[in-house]
Amino acid sequence: MPYSKKNNDLQPEGNLKDELMAGLVGYLTMVYIVVVNGSILSEAGISLEAGMMATILASFVGTLVMGLVAKLPLLLIPGMGINALFAYSIVEGSGLTYQEGLAVVLIAAVIFMITAFSRLGVLLRDAIPDTLKHGITAGLGLFLILIGLEKSGLVISGTSTVVAIGDFTSPSVIAGILTLFLAIFLFIRNVPANFLITMIAGTAIAYLFGTVDTSSGTMLEINPEELLFIPSFTAVDELAFWLSIFPLAIILIFENMGILHGQLEMLDKHGQYKRAYQVTSFSTLTCAFFGTSPTVSAAENAAVIASKGKTGKAAITAALLFLGTIFIIPWISIIPDTAISPILIIVGILMAQSLRHIPMDNLPEALPGFLIVVLIPFTYSIADGMAFGFIAYPIVKLAQGRYKDLSPTLVIISMLFVLDLVMKITGL
Numbered sequence: 001m002p003y004s005k006k007n008n009d010l011q012p013e014g015n016l017k018d019e020l021m022a023g024l025v026g027y028l029t030m031v032y033i034v035v036v037n038g039s040i041l042s043e044a045g046i047s048l049e050a051g052m053m054a055t056i057l058a059s060f061v062g063t064l065v066m067g068l069v070a071k072l073p074l075l076l077i078p079g080m081g082i083n084a085l086f087a088y089s090i091v092e093g094s095g096l097t098y099q100e101g102l103a104v105v106l107i108a109a110v111i112f113m114i115t116a117f118s119r120l121g122v123l124l125r126d127a128i129p130d131t132l133k134h135g136i137t138a139g140l141g142l143f144l145i146l147i148g149l150e151k152s153g154l155v156i157s158g159t160s161t162v163v164a165i166g167d168f169t170s171p172s173v174i175a176g177i178l179t180l181f182l183a184i185f186l187f188i189r190n191v192p193a194n195f196l197i198t199m200i201a202g203t204a205i206a207y208l209f210g211t212v213d214t215s216s217g218t219m220l221e222i223n224p225e226e227l228l229f230i231p232s233f234t235a236v237d238e239l240a241f242w243l244s245i246f247p248l249a250i251i252l253i254f255e256n257m258g259i260l261h262g263q264l265e266m267l268d269k270h271g272q273y274k275r276a277y278q279v280t281s282f283s284t285l286t287c288a289f290f291g292t293s294p295t296v297s298a299a300e301n302a303a304v305i306a307s308k309g310k311t312g313k314a315a316i317t318a319a320l321l322f323l324g325t326i327f328i329i330p331w332i333s334i335i336p337d338t339a340i341s342p343i344l345i346i347v348g349i350l351m352a353q354s355l356r357h358i359p360m361d362n363l364p365e366a367l368p369g370f371l372i373v374v375l376i377p378f379t380y381s382i383a384d385g386m387a388f389g390f391i392a393y394p395i396v397k398l399a400q401g402r403y404k405d406l407s408p409t410l411v412i413i414s415m416l417f418v419l420d421l422v423m424k425i426t427g428l
Contacts, residue, residue: 052333131366149345
């Protein structure tokens with residue numbers, strides 16, 4: 001087997017057969033994102049088909065660049081949690097249009113790129129306490145669980161309570177329950193491409209219960225105007241616009257830092273972190289023009305690595321397969337919410353595992369992070385949930401007399417969140 005020398009380490013290049021197979025495994029493991037992300041984007045004001053097309057193009061370009069430039073077997077797809085932040089908080093929650101939301105993505109991506117090509121990334125990494133970072137991840141997880149439960153019909157808006165249990169006599173709810181239990185079984189058994197199988201089986205179950213709309217036909221029908229996504233800066237004079245940027249930029253920076261470090265450790269290619277981080281930041285920039293929430297290095301890349309993917313050939317293979325997904329959009333667009341919801345729930349549970357990193361035995365340290373965890377799903381706003389945690393952290397430190405623990409960067413971010421809260425209270 002050939003070897004290449006990198007940073008005084010001998011790294012196996014792998015053979016073509018293994019790389020192609022790893023790319024195929026990666027694609028089958030992650031193609032679910034086309035439907036799931038498209039569904040979430042459609043909640044923000046575009047058609048499901050346009051959302052899926054945007055997802056495909058962003059995944060294709062980001063993964064292709066990762067393979068060609070960084071030469072790593074890592075797939076870049078729209079991040080779960082980040083897509084919820086974009087659709088439900090940035091667009092719906094802040095009252096921005098879809099195009100204005102894309103302008104938020106563009107500016108956040110530029111900030112991300114600046115951190116990737118300078119030492120600012122290290123500054124931000126050191127400025128934000130770990131308890132807040134873990135709180136954001138866990139809070140995003142609980143938010144995805146809530147969205148998944150809603151899409152399945154298992155929970156609904158209550159009349160005398162905030163939420164209530166759904167109608168278990170409804171065919172769609174029954175289909176959702178059966179699909180959820182099937183998804184759990186496949187996931188725990190670690191069945192390859194279990195999310196893809198869940199969507200296919202879930203669609204079949206929904207069809208048997210008569211809840212699948214098959215009237216869309218087999219032709220790709222997308223208004224060309226829906227594919228011309230141009231970020232709009234018409235809301236640049238609104239505070240909500242700028243306050244939407246900070247949560248997105250913070251999540252992009254820290255989530256990708258953590259994921260890439262772990263995946264490059266699995267590949268034993270630590271020396272390629274900087275290039276991978278830079279490629280990932282570039283990929284987020286393209287998303288503003290493709291019309292989707294930002295991409296990240298997928299957690300499912302572990303399957304690619306486990307399948308002996310070692311070089312960019314695996315990523316290039318997966319990228320081309322993603323591009324080919326365009327031709328099956330008419331068929332996958334019939335996949336119902338009940339087949340998608342179990343994936344949101346399971347991914348949310350995985351993200352919620354960050355709760356274990358919040359030191360619950362140290363209440364002053366845990367309280368701000370736990371506020372984020374609780375308030376993200378309860379306020380149905382990722383940005384508002386983060387705000388309470390970032391405001392509470394300096395208050396806790398001042399109460400302890402440990403103001404030296406507060407970095408200027410954290411204080412600035414906290415004050416911006418305070419300003420946003422004051423604006424909401426006063427109605428300005």
